[in-house]
Structures are given as structure tokens and as C-alpha cells.
Amino acid sequence: MLTFQNFKKRTAPTLESVCRDLIRENKERISVKKEEVAVRNMTRILEAVFALNREKGFGAMSLRDLSRRSGLSMGALYSCFPGKEELRSMILRRGAAYTREVILDQAPACATPAERLETAIETHLYLSESLRPWFYFAYMEASSLPRRERRRAKEDELATEQIFLDILLEGVAGGSFHCADVELTAALIKAVLQDWYLKRWKYKRKGITVEGYARFVVEFVLSRLTGNA
Amino acid sequence: MLTFQNFKKRTAPTLESVCRDLIRENKERISVKKEEVAVRNMTRILEAVFALNREKGFGAMSLRDLSRRSGLSMGALYSCFPGKEELRSMILRRGAAYTREVILDQAPACATPAERLETAIETHLYLSESLRPWFYFAYMEASSLPRRERRRAKEDELATEQIFLDILLEGVAGGSFHCADVELTAALIKAVLQDWYLKRWKYKRKGITVEGYARFVVEFVLSRLTGNA
DNA sequence: TGGGAAAAAGCGAACGATCGTTCGCTTTTT
DNA sequence: AAAAAGCGAACGATCGTTCGCTTTTTCCCA
Numbered sequence: 001m002l003t004f005q006n007f008k009k010r011t012a013p014t015l016e017s018v019c020r021d022l023i024r025e026n027k028e029r030i031s032v033k034k035e036e037v038a039v040r041n042m043t044r045i046l047e048a049v050f051a052l053n054r055e056k057g058f059g060a061m062s063l064r065d066l067s068r069r070s071g072l073s074m075g076a077l078y079s080c081f082p083g084k085e086e087l088r089s090m091i092l093r094r095g096a097a098y099t100r101e102v103i104l105d106q107a108p109a110c111a112t113p114a115e116r117l118e119t120a121i122e123t124h125l126y127l128s129e130s131l132r133p134w135f136y137f138a139y140m141e142a143s144s145l146p147r148r149e150r151r152r153a154k155e156d157e158l159a160t161e162q163i164f165l166d167i168l169l170e171g172v173a174g175g176s177f178h179c180a181d182v183e184l185t186a187a188l189i190k191a192v193l194q195d196w197y198l199k200r201w202k203y204k205r206k207g208i209t210v211e212g213y214a215r216f217v218v219e220f221v222l223s224r225l226t227g228n229a
Numbered sequence: 230m231l232t233f234q235n236f237k238k239r240t241a242p243t244l245e246s247v248c249r250d251l252i253r254e255n256k257e258r259i260s261v262k263k264e265e266v267a268v269r270n271m272t273r274i275l276e277a278v279f280a281l282n283r284e285k286g287f288g289a290m291s292l293r294d295l296s297r298r299s300g301l302s303m304g305a306l307y308s309c310f311p312g313k314e315e316l317r318s319m320i321l322r323r324g325a326a327y328t329r330e331v332i333l334d335q336a337p338a339c340a341t342p343a344e345r346l347e348t349a350i351e352t353h354l355y356l357s358e359s360l361r362p363w364f365y366f367a368y369m370e371a372s373s374l375p376r377r378e379r380r381r382a383k384e385d386e387l388a389t390e391q392i393f394l395d396i397l398l399e400g401v402a403g404g405s406f407h408c409a410d411v412e413l414t415a416a417l418i419k420a421v422l423q424d425w426y427l428k429r430w431k432y433k434r435k436g437i438t439v440e441g442y443a444r445f446v447v448e449f450v451l452s453r454l455t456g457n458a
Numbered sequence: 459t460g461g462g463a464a465a466a467a468g469c470g471a472a473c474g475a476t477c478g479t480t481c482g483c484t485t486t487t488t
Numbered sequence: 489a490a491a492a493a494g495c496g497a498a499c500g501a502t503c504g505t506t507c508g509c510t511t512t513t514t515c516c517c518a
Contacts, residue, residue, distance in 0.1 A: 033466060034513095041467095057373045060288025063504060073469045074505080084504065140369065144286045154430065183435060184445045188421055191428075195420035201383065206412060216413045224453050262492065263487095270493095292478060302495045303479080313478065 002119055004211050007126040011102055018131065019043045022094040029086065031079045041080050044070045046091065050133030058088060058141050088141055089149060095131075095138045096156040102127050103163055113171030114222055120163060121193065121221075122214045128197040129210040135197045161190045168225075177225040185221075192217055231348055233440050236355040240331055247360065248272045251323040258315065260308045270309050273299045275320065279362030287317060287370050317370055318378060324360075324367045325385040331356050332392055342400030343451055349392060350422065350450075351443045357426040358439040364426045390419045397454075406454040414450075421446055 019042045023035060032038040048069035052061040063084060067074050081087040106123045110116040128135045142153040165186040171177030179185055196203065196213055203213060248271045252264060261267040277298035281290040292313060296303050310316040335352045339345040357364045371382040394415040400406030408414055425432065425442055432442060 031467095037467070054372060057286055057288040057370075059286040059290075060373065062502075064502080067470095075470070075507085076468050078505070079467070140372075141286075143283060143369075144289065157428075157431070180448075181445055184437070184442070185449070187424065187428075187431065188446075188449065191424035192417055192420050194424075195416065199386075199416075199420075202387070202416065208413070213413070216410055217417075219409075220414070220417065220453060224449060260493095266493070291476075293476080296496095303497095304481085304495050305493075307479070308493070 001215075002122040002126070004126050004129070004209075007123065008130065011105075011127070011130075013098075013102065013127055013130040015046060015131065015134070016043050018094060018098055018134070019046060021098065022090060025094060026081075026090055029082045029090075038080060041070075041072060041076065044072065045077065045080060045087075046134070049087070049091070050137055053137045053140065054133070058137070059144060089145070091134070092138055092141060092145070092149070092153060095134050096153065099127065100156070100159060103160065113167055113174060113176055114226065117164070117167045117171070117222065117225075118218045120167060121189065121218050124160075124193050125196055125210055125214045125217070128193070132197045132200060139194065139198060157190075161186050164189050171225065178227060179225055185225075189217070189221060230444075231351040231355070233355050233358070233438075236352065237359065240334075240356070240359075242327075242331065242356055242359040244275060244360065244363070245272050247323065247327055247363070248275060250327065251319060254323060255310075255319050258311045258319075267309060270299075270301060270305065273301065274306065274309060274316075275363070278316070278320070279366055282366050282369065283362070287366070288373060318374070320363070321367050321370060321374070321378070321382065324363050325382065328356065329385070329388060332389065342396055342403060342405055343455065346393070346396045346400070346451065346454075347447045349396060350418065350447050353389075353422050354425055354439055354443045354446070357422070361426045361429060368423065368427060386419075390415050393418050400454065407456060408454055414454075418446070418450060 016039060020035070020039045023030065023038045023042055030038055032041065045066065048066050049058070049061070052058075052065055052069060056065075063074065063077060067077055070077070072080075081090065103120065103123055106119055110119055142157075143150065145153060165182060168177060168179060168182040168186055172179055172182060196210070245268060249264070249268045252259065252267045252271055259267055261270065274295065277295050278287070278290070281287075281294055281298060285294075292303065292306060296306055299306070301309075310319060332349065332352055335348055339348055371386075372379065374382060394411060397406060397408060397411040397415055401408055401411060425439070
């Protein structure tokens with residue numbers, strides 16, 4: 001079992017570190033020259049974006065809201081990103097890429113499909129817990145994209161689902177899993193993982209920790225797949 | 230098993246019929262006098278709202294977008310609702326009330342908890358399929374509400390979940406269900422049902438019908454609860 | 459090593475566009 | 489002809505964005 005603490009120690013998915021990747025990825029679109037300055041400001045910007053996204057949604061958020069909340073002037077904002085729409089695209093693109101990197105980076109040499117499934121579920125949950133506002137933003141804004149970018153967002157979603165599907169298929173082929181519809185099962189797992197960061201208020205109210213939720217999901221799915229009620 | 234067709238025949242959840250309830254509920258806030266006129270226009274308005282909500286989100290939608298899409302002038306819009314924010318509130322309030330009515334109206338006298346659970350899952354899925362754009366709108370906009378209304382939206386969500394929780398508790402008490410954590414199981418069911426209308430493109434692409442999805446969810450959950458792998 | 463010029467970052471007023479909303483007027487229905 | 493419905497130009501506010509200017513940081517040679 002992977003603990004949340006061990007995950008954080010190994011992967012260290014802080015907002016600042018992902019912001020640094022985002023800055024490097026879009027260096028030519030950002031007029032701020034020094035990386036440290038850009039990272040510091042972008043971190044404050046994204047904190048404000050995610051807070052405002054929760055309150056009113058990105059579409060209803062004005063850049064003056066963002067200026068007030070982040071403590072940066074309008075000019076300082078525009079020295080960190082080229083415009084409102086591009087800011088959204090940058091956030092979504094980096095978030096999807098980072099998620100894929102982290103999930104695929106996880107231990108690939110687990111002994112059994114059951115262990116691999118457990119690790120994948122835990123990793124996904126722990127990552128979304130560490131960057132919950134980012135995940136929430138990505139989920140809510142993915143459908144408000146221009147056609148081209150929306151297509152890519154859907155492919156990102158399917159790519160994550162494919163990771164679970166591959167594990168299920170391997171388990172079924174090896175005889176350790178019994179499952180009539182692996183595609184729907186993979187989709188179900190994905191939906192349950194997303195519920196954690198979409199409805200955190202609900203689980204917080206019930207006093208459920210991310211590790212408790214992970215344990216429940218793993219047990220629920222595995223008992224169905226292996227028949228150990 | 231409840232079929233989609235039987236559900237539609239019995240409940241008839243059309244956009245127009247729910248719009249009529251919405252009009253009656255907010256009669257004093259609407260300057261149009263004749264109900265038929267109000268219902269006809271409101272139906273066109275909501276169709277446009279839901280379409281624009283999918284494309285850019287309610288917050289980023291302008292009333293001029295809405296005017297163009299619905300074919301009604303600005304003045305005609307304002308004769309059907311008092312303002313943009315109130316329109317959102319009206320839609321969310323009526324949707325939540327209608328959902329509760331339909332779910333609670335369903336056959337209350339099923340013989341076993343397993344049958345009651347099956348019917349509840351099917352009813353929820355069929356209703357969200359019939360009014361998918363409305364459900365999608367309600368999900369995406371519920372978090373962008375003022376404090377007071379958001380509290381009520383959360384309570385509506387918990388009320389729906391409570392229906393499943395009650396069935397699970399009854400089954401556990403009667404010995405027909407085995408379940409260590411009924412609260413999380415109820416939350417899991419809710420999350421999986423929501424995924425149907427939130428990610429319909431995914432299931433459509435895979436060729437899954439709403440009845441096929443219902444069958445899968447029922448079988449998956451019941452096999453876990455009863456131990457029949 | 460200290461001070462001043464060049465470079466970078468930060469600022470907020472101002473621009474045209476568009477927002478939600480209103481209202482005097484015309485068209486349609488009763 | 490009275491009542492209801494429908495219309496779209498017009499209003500002040502606010503939107504995303506720009507830009508001339510000030511402040512801070514960096515760097516280099518006296």
C-alpha cells in the first residue's frame with residue numbers, strides 16, 4: 001500500500017513546481033524574463049484563479065478580480081500570460097501533461113495486476129488531492145474550450161482511463177480478474193476517482209481521508225474483480 | 230427491470246412539462262401573462278441556455294448570445310425572467326425539486342432491497358438521460374451560487390444520496406446486503422450515476438445505451454453487496 | 459566596493475468593445 | 489380599441505487589453 005505521505009515525498013507535486021514547468025513550457029509567450037519572478041507570480045496567479053473558479057467560474061471571473069485577489073496589477077498579470085483564454089489553455093495543457101507523467105512514472109514493476117491497480121488508484125487519488133484546485137479547474141473548464149483543444153482534452157481523459165483498462169485487461173487475460181465488461185469498469189473507476197476532488201466538501205463533512213477513500217475504492221473494485229466478498 | 234421506454238411513458242419528463250412547472254412556480258416574477266406563451270418561450274430559452282452552457286459556460290454566456298440562439302429579442306427575454314442570475318436560480322431550484330419528486334414517486338413497495346436499489350438506479354439514470362442538458366447545467370452551475378443557494382444545492386445532493394443510503398441500510402439490517410461502509414457505497418453509486426450525464430460523449434462513443442449502463446451499474450453494485458460474483 | 463546607468467518588473471489610467479438591463483415604441487392577440 | 493407580447497436602440501458599468509510611466513533589480517567599472 002502506498003501512503004499519502006510516501007507519495008508526497010517521492011513525487012512532491014507542489015503548485016510551485018508545476019508552475020515552474022508551466023513557465024518553462026510557455027517561456028516565449030511570457031514577457032517576464034527571470035524564471036524565479038515568473039514562477040513566484042504565476043503561483044500567486046493560479047492560487048487566485050482556482051479560488052475564483054470555485055466561487056464564480058473562470059468565465060465569470062474578470063481579470064480585475066484576478067488582479068485584486070493575486071495582489072498583482074493588470075500590467076503584471078499580462079507580463080505573466082498573454083491573455084485570459086491563453087491562460088486557461090496553459091493551465092489545462094500543463095495539468096493534463098503532468099498527470100500523465102506522474103501516473104506513468106509510478107512503479108511499473110508491481111508483481112500482480114491487483115497490486116498495479118491498487119497503486120494506480122492510490123497515485124491518482126493522491127495526486128488529485130495534492131493539486132485539488134487544479135484538477136477541479138481542469139474538470140470544470142475542459143468543456144468550455146474551442147473545438148481543437150476540447151478534442152485533446154477528451155483524448156487526455158481517455159488516456160488516463162486507458163491506464164486502468166490496460167491493468168484490467170492484463171488481469172483478465174492472466175485469470176486473476178473476472179470481469180464481463182472491462183471498459184465500463186475502467187470508466188467506473190475513473191468516475192469514482194474524479195468524485196473525490198469534485199465533491200471533497202462531502203467527504204470532508206463525513207471525515208473521510210484520502211487514504212480512507214483509496215482503501216474503500218480499492219477494496220470495492222478488487223472484491224468485485226476477484227470474487228472475494 | 231424498468232425499461233427506459235416504460236419510464237418515459239409513465240413519467241413523461243419533457244423539457245416543456247418541466248418548463249411549465251417552472252413558470253407556475255415563478256409566476257409573480259414573470260411579466261408574460263399567458264401561461265402558454267410563457268411556456269413556449271421559456272422552453273426555447275432553456276434549450277438555448279443549455280446549448281450555450283455546453284459551449285462556453287453560463288458565466289461566459291451573454292444575454293445577447295441567448296437572444297440570438299433562442300430567436301427572442303432582449304425585451305422578450307426579460308419578459309420571461311427577471312435577470313440572468315435569477316434565471317440560473319430558477320433553473321437549479323426547479324431541477325432539484327423535480328428530481329426529488331420523480332425519485333420519491335417511484336414504486337415504493339418493491340419487495341426486496343435489491344429490487345428497490347435497482348429501481349432507484351434505473352429511475353435516476355433514465356431521468357438524467359431524459360433531461361440530460363438540464364442535469365449537466367445543474368451540476369456545472371451549482372458551485373457558482375451565492376452562499377445561501379449553494380447550501381441548498383448541497384443539501385439537495387445529499388438528499389438524493391440519502392435515498393440510496395436508506396436502501397442500503399435496510400438491506401444490511403435485513404441481512405441481504407453485506408457492506409462495511411454504506412455511506413461510501415452510496416456516494417460511489419451517486420458518482421457513477423452522475424458520470425452518465427457528465428461524460429455522455431464517452432459512452433456514446435463506446436456505443437453504450439442508458440439501459441446497458443443501468444444494467445452494468447446494478448450488476449456491479451449488487452454483486453458486491455450480495456457476494457454473487 | 460560603491461554608485462550610476464541599463465534592464466527588468468510593476469503599475470493603473472485609459473481605450474474601444476461588450477456586458478446586463480431598461481424603456482419607448484410597434485406589432486399581434488383578445 | 490384595449491391588452492398583451494415583442495422589439496432593439498440606448499444607458500451606465502464593466503470587460504479584456506494596452507501602454508506610457510515609475511520603481512526595483514542587475515550589472516559593471518571607477
